[in-house]
Amino acid sequence: MEGFATLTSVVDNAFKQAAEDSGMLLGQELTIGEADRIATNRQTYFCDMDDLCFVAEITSSGEFAGKFYTVIGLRDAICMSGYLLGIPPARINEKRRLAIMEDDDVDAFSEIVNQVVGSFNSIFQPAFTNKVHLKVAPPQKFIPETTEITETEPVPDSEYLLFRGRMEMAGQEMGYLDLLIPAPLAELFDPPEVVEEEPAAVAVESDAESEAAPGADDGADESDVTAGEEAAVTVSQAASSRKVLILEDDDGDRQLLREFLASRGYEPIEAGLDADIREILATGGVRLVVLGIHNGDDRDMAVCIKIKSLTQEEALPIIMCAREWTRSAVLKAVKYGARDIIVKPYQPEDVAAKVEKFLRAA
Known part of the structure; x- marks a missing residue:
């Protein structure tokens, strides 16, 4: 798929940051590999799913307004919540095998998702010059062939860009962290390159226009340079x-x-x-x-x-x-x-x- 190089780079960095932050929170080294980028739609994505998962809605506010979604498998959620709660590894493995997720696990996993989106914020905001702020809703369980699919659930019917990163944790077989971004929102984050057509002919300036233009341009350039220098100083000081x-x-x-x-x-x-x-x-x-x-x-x-x-x-x-x-x-x-x-x-x-x-x- 062509394009979206900037957005892909931001998502890769967000995955990396989320893994570092979550690993520290869980007391376990966690990594998330570079994202594969796939064009998909709601029907294809959820019809191909054969295991339970959690879907969390992320609201993007600011100049890049919209909603996208993160999806994590139920057994991965049980594993991460278990480490956060201090459950012995043997019991975590048993709960994963039997797909047992208790109320404490759900609460713990919700806080992990909050942490992940907080990590996303720390990458998305500077990447898009603070024109975006992300906020997550509590994750909802999706059960294939059981959960009813409606106009808006588990996600709205739309074309999506799927960013998929493999999670790895020592001693555990982990799945993927998926990010589903609607195509229109992806284009807000990373607009497609516009190729301008060359003009058919170049107008010839009159002598009077040629003489007047440099003076006007010089004034505009001086103003632009001054504003640019001030902005650069402000950014440099903040950084x-x-x-x-x-x-x-x-x-x-x-x-x-x-x-x-x-x-x-x-x-x-x-x-x-x-x-x-x-x-x-x-x-x-x-x-x-x-x-x-x-x-x-x-x-x-x-x-x-x-x-x-x-x-x-x-x-x-x-x-x-x-x-x-x-x-x-x-x-x-x-x-x-x-x-x-x-x-x-x-x-x-x-x-x-x-x-x-x-x-x-x-």
């Missing part, structure tokens, strides 16, 4: 910003993080959990938050929710840190906006790897 906001009540932990991040060339800004976060963010340039919490109670989660509400358009990554993480605490942290977690006491190399990962993707 070079390495500000990291540290929100931590423990003075020793806060000092440790500040000194370590500064030694790595970051610009740490520090405050306690009760600080005026709106005022801090209003200074601009913050690209990531390291949030040190106590025990995952409502006060801690309220801080995370506040950060997310103040930075909706920026999709500011939050790394949440605590001395102990239970299964429910991890789910709650991801649900309320954390992109990753760290177990205290802080290990410098662990902090560096996670901070750099998100700043590199931003």
Whole structure:
């Protein structure tokens, strides 16, 4: 299939980022291979399906408005949710074999899908100069030959571009991560090249027009160059910003993080959990938050929710840190906006790897 080279590259990068982020969340190395791109339609795609799966609707808002869909096999969903919940591998394999997915598994998988689309956002937004924002709805189960196919379910009847990446995880036989993008939306993301026809004849300018044109062009060029230089400076400043906001009540932990991040060339800004976060963010340039919490109670989660509400358009990554993480605490942290977690006491190399990962993707 010709065209869509830009969109394919973005999807490949999004798959790679989603694998890295999800692998850290699950505590298991996960990779997603480069996507195969296939032209298909709803009937062909779902009629060829012979196993249960989950379909999640992703809404793209902004200048590239529309909906597309990610599809993951049920057994892969059971596997990933099991690792997030800390279920022993032997039990995960048994649940996969018997296709057992309990309520906790469904909740955990929903948070994994949120994480995946958050990773997509971190790639799509800079690739399309912040003209797109992605938001995902809870995944729905599709059972071949059982689930009713309607005008809009499980996806609208349309022509699609299918991007398919193979998932791999040590010790597990994994399937594919599929992305179904309607053809009209794909063309918004990556418009087909327009070949302009050469004019049949070139008009000959009069002497008066020839004399007047350079002066007018010079003025326009000077204005354009000035505007371009200003835009370049703004973009350069934003790209070079390495500000990291540290929100931590423990003075020793806060000092440790500040000194370590500064030694790595970051610009740490520090405050306690009760600080005026709106005022801090209003200074601009913050690209990531390291949030040190106590025990995952409502006060801690309220801080995370506040950060997310103040930075909706920026999709500011939050790394949440605590001395102990239970299964429910991890789910709650991801649900309320954390992109990753760290177990205290802080290990410098662990902090560096996670901070750099998100700043590199931003």
